[in-house]
Amino acid sequence: GAVVSQHPSWVICKSGTSVKIECRSLDFQATTMFWYRQFPKQSLMLMATSNEGSKATYEQGVEKDKFLINHASLTLSTLTVTSAHPEDSSFYICSAIRDSQETQYFGPGTRLLVL
């Protein structure tokens, strides 16, 4: 089956620093990758849709300058949380799809804690 990895699995950083999270499709080429965030006591929320070679499409309320997404290749998308603050502490999950007719495959997630 298709495998999606994320790195790092968890990270602790100081307030004001930037953190990069990688999402990789290991055994397939992903035309589209999605980034989600899980808020405390809430469920997963879609942040943005990322297509290889084009700008990401952000959901309403998500700051594109705060959450930079780069989808430079068909197997790698990165999410950079810029100038992180404690309220950015969360669980970030990516998923990837091979083509629009297929299901998505979730990564294992990255837990971010901003001190």
Next chain:
Amino acid sequence: GENVEQHPSTLSVQEGDSAVIKCTYSDSASNYFPWYKQELGKGSQLIIDIRSNVGEKKDQRIAVTLNKTAKHFSLHITETQPEDSAVYFCAASREPGQAPLGGSQGNLIFGKGTKLSVKP
């Protein structure tokens, strides 16, 4: 760690019939169980969730049941319509904030999805 199994992987029903998707989980400490709907080519959206202090939750044509003793939960869609056709994912976790620092126990663990087709 938590492991979530989802069945069936594909499901085809006639319009108007009911559809049931089942998930089992392994971590008895899991207490949050959301369901997501993914339309082809799009990201997933939460459709309903349930916490372990209730056994059933209903929202119009969608309901979720939870059996903590047996560690399984199910999604029920009644009076299915063609627009219900999608891939559905279940997930399980402990509520965020209940995991030790650096641990993964608070993370959502997903089932592999069920592709539901509703035939007109």
